[in-house]
Amino acid sequence: MSVPKCPHEGCKSELGVESCKKFLPPMLIEMLQGRIKEASIPVTEKVYCPYPRCSALMSRSEISEEYAKNAFVGSERSGARKCIKCHGLFCINCKVPWHNAMTCSDYKILNPNIPAEDLKLNSLATKNKWRQCGKCNNMIEHTEGCWHMTCICGHEFCYNCGAERKNNRPTCSCPAWDVRRIWFDNHGDFDDDDLF
Known part of the structure; x- marks a missing residue:
């Protein structure tokens, strides 16, 4: 998605989010900001928070490794990351809430069942x-x-x-x-x- 253009005929100016605040409700401004952010992150860089109440979109580069590095030795190798919105720890490799004291392989062996949401998506697909x-x-x-x-x-x-x-x-x-x-x-x- 690109930045919206001026609706006046013949005008090619781009409308910034700030200028839209004058005539759009806050909910639509937030939605517009989210869509612009989503479009600006390459597909291979997109990461979503695995906590259902959050599901924040982040890029791999903006995910904070600092807290994870301080909290867990070797976290950069293990995949522990911190959500920029809810601050919940999650595994960037498994895309699930953080599995403390467990490698990704161990987690997958102990949790072989696909989440219900994924099963529904697979069925629909x-x-x-x-x-x-x-x-x-x-x-x-x-x-x-x-x-x-x-x-x-x-x-x-x-x-x-x-x-x-x-x-x-x-x-x-x-x-x-x-x-x-x-x-x-x-x-x-x-x-x-x-x-x-």
Whole structure:
């Protein structure tokens, strides 16, 4: 998202958040600031607080390691970080609240169950045939066009099978698009005889 432009016809000036405070309610100003911050952080740098009551967005570079370094020996290797909003400790590697006195491997062995929220998302993704980017794990929905996808992180892959594209070429043998889907979207019911 970019900074909004002046709504006056022909004016190309950008509206700063400060100038919008004069006519937007505080809730919308806060939302605008959040959207601008979200757009300014590269996908691979985004970190969300794992505490449900917080869920603050942070960049990897702004996460405070100081408290974690002072509180835990070797924390920079273990992944302990402190949320900039709620100040809760969490593991940057596991994306969960801090697992004290436990390595990430031990935590994963002792907590093999996927959280209910993740199960719901995975179920919704399966139902809607969404794909997950192999690089940044963002969910992607194919709405039209060929199977060649470029995620917002820049990773290119085949939506049909998930194979990565290398040197601007597919590494799979999937067709470029689904003929049945194109026909159905434009004509309704599909019959194999419609191809010929």
